[in-house]
Amino acid sequence: MLLTGRALTADDATSTALLNCLVREVCAPEQQVWPDGAHLVVRLPRAGVVLRAGLARPPAGPTYRLVPPYEERRDDTWIPAPWDRLADLVAGELELATGRANPEFLAQVGDSHTALAAIIGARGEPRPEHGRYVASEQALVAGHRFHPSPKARQGAPADWLRYAPETRARFRPHWLAVREDLVAEEGAPGAFAALEEHGPPAPPRHRLLPVHPWQLGLLADRPLLRRALADRLVVDLGPSGAEALPTSSVRTVYLPDADLFCKFSLDVRITNCVRKNAWYELAGAVALNERLPRVFAGLGATLLAEPAYRSTTLADRRLYEGLGVILRQGVRDLPGTPLLAGALADPYGTFLSELPALSTPDGALAWWDAYVAHVAPPVLRAYLDHGVVLEPHLQNVLICVDGDGMPVRAAFRDLEGTKLTAGRWDLSGLPARVAEALTYDAGHGWNRVVYCLVVNHLAEIAAAVADLHPALDAVLWDTARRHFAACDGHPQVRALLAGVPLPAKANLRTRWSRTADRGATYVPAPNPLAVGPL
Incomplete structure (x- = not known):
């Protein structure tokens, strides 16, 4: 561990994450x-229990270094x-604070x-x-520092x-060949x-469909898939000859x-939610990919394109969504060496x-x-x-660096989390459920931007x-202010620079209330962009 010299353990990482959440969402606001x-x-306000942790150094803005x-x-x-x-203490405090129990919580932390x-x-x-880029994708051993169960993952480790x-x-990856008239694309x-150039030859009048082998195992008992395989509407071509490297999101592979x-x-719950490609997310990725390139053309940054998806039209929604795969642009054409932002921020790592x-110090x-x-x-x-x-957020941004490690470009990814502000885009040509999934109201959108960009x-x-x-510590945020001040013609940015509290996503409270991630609430966090001491 970079902060203490201790080796990372599951006990310490779990304790740190729980206390980070408790401080941010319960104790500090009170x-x-x-x-x-x-x-x-740290005092639990309702249970009256007093805890303490080692403090590597004083808090810097909305983050802590607990050890x-x-x-x-x-x-x-x-x-x-x-x-x-x-x-147990966190669960007891939340039950007193909310007036309701959550019998799943302790199991999720244990998992x-x-x-x-x-x-x-x-x-x-x-x-x-595999290079430094892949190493950065695979570096996040402890996961989200402000989540009560950052490595919760459905299924046994085996x-x-x-x-x-x-x-x-x-x-x-596994390859299926789907008869052409049953391909959704x-x-x-x-x-x-x-991608097909690196796959096996498809039988006549069939098209290739890559599948995650874990997912194929989860879908193997679907009666319609079994019949389609027996009738050769879908042909199992076996494992790919090319290797895939899982990235930090687990289900997205390079x-x-x-x-x-x-x-x-x-179809597995990882941290917050089941990681399937819902039908409206498949269509939404393509809809955004058609609209956003002209926006990014003037932003001085890269958006990794998601140009297409493919699935099968077999009459089973679970198969349509479960076999749906979204293609994403690679990293070879990015300048310098891309590194996952999360790996750079990881206190347990050395990137x-x-x-x-x-x-x-001057170089830093x-x-x-x-x-x-x-x-x-x-942003x-x-x-x-x-x-x-x-x-x-830290898992959605790649920082391209030169030979000395200086940033030369940012690349943003994952259109599932990208939304459009309601009322500012014409989405009338899209199905209603797709348009709904693609939009946030202005207030929700701003909270999400500020949380992901500044807090996370x-x-x-x-x-x-x-x-x-x-x-x-004393000068980093003075430097950052200059880049925010370039947008101070907007009231939201002026408020940030004036020191309004930051919206921090309440991962602990969201898990306790079992709310969908889209409906997550926010708690106020100290704003390091404010002038003067926090």
């Missing part, structure tokens, strides 16, 4: 958090508080802990031939370890041609031979410290200046000038830079 020397003390040991006060003594005790322990045990050695990016897995003609991504469906540009400040310049203005202008709600992304990158050079 002024029940205070520093005490090298510790952060073991984690302790609970009994009378006048501090005693160890293991991860499962913390989970995440089990998965993390299995990942740490199975993590292989880096493969230099079901999914072979497909897990965190274990540095690689596998061969939208998007750019010929978009799948480059095929380096074709320089393409396949965003597969997985940021290995970039030569950050070896000195120049690096941060360039980083914010490439990430923040495109703000997309929303303010065009009504496009990007989702620039820039605050975590800033904290990682300050881990390397603590003296920069």
Whole structure:
């Protein structure tokens, strides 16, 4: 672990995530958090329990650097508080705060802990031939630092370890051949041609359809698929000859031979939701891909295109969605070396410290200046000038760096999370359910932009830079302000610069209420863009 020198353990990572959520969503908004020397003390407002954690350094904006040991006060003594005790305490506090129980919560936290322990045990050695980009995609061992169950994953580890990016897995996708009249496809003609070049020959009057082998196993008992295979309407061609490398989202894989991504469906709950490609998301990706290139042409950033999807029209919606695959543009044409932003922010990793540009405080400040310049203005202008709600969280942004590690371009990805502001785009030609899934109202859209850009992304990158050079803590956000101030003609940005609290997505409360991710609520978080002390 970069902050403490300790090896990453499932116990410590689970405890850290639980306490991060508790501080952000429950204790800090009720002024029940205070520093005490090298510790952060946290009081559960309703249960009255007092906890403390090691504090690597003072908080920087809306993020914390909590480190073991984690302790609970009994009378006048501090005693160890293991991860499962913390989970029980968090559950008890939330039940008192909301007036309702959630019998699933402790199981989800336990599943995440089990998965993390299995990942740490199975993590292989880096493969230099895959390069730094793939290594960054597969670096997020502990996952989201502000989520109570960041590695919760449906199924036993034996079901999914072979497909897990965190274990540095690689596998061969499965190929089906679907009779031409049963193929569902939208998007750019010929978009799948480059992928098909790396697949087996299809039987006459059939077209190739790649499938995630985990998903194929989950769908194997569907009666309609079994009949279609028996009647050779669908032909099982077996595993691909080309390898796929799972990326940080698990279900999206990179095929380096074709320089393409396949965003597969997985009827599996991972962290928050079942990761299937709903029919309206398949159509929505193509609809956005037709509309957004002209927006990005003037933003100085790259949007990785999703030019087409393919599935089958067999009369079973679960098969239509479950076999639906979205094609995504590769990374070979990006300038420099793309790196996943999440890997740069990861306090358990070393990606940021290995970039030569950050070896000195002056170099690190120049690096941060360039980083914010490439990430923040495109996101703000997309929303303010065009009504496009990007989702620039740490797993959706690639930072292209030069040989010294200096940022030269940002690439945004995943059209599932990209939305359009209601009323600013003509979506009358789309089916009503597709248009609904593609839109946010203006307030929801702005909250999503600010949370993803500032709280989830820039605050975590800033904290990682300050881990390397603590003296920069006081000046990083002064530098960032300049890039936000370029958009201060807009009232929303002026409010940010005036210090209004930031909207932080309430992952803990959302899991407790079992709300769909789209309906997640927000809690106020300190705004580091404000002038003066927080």
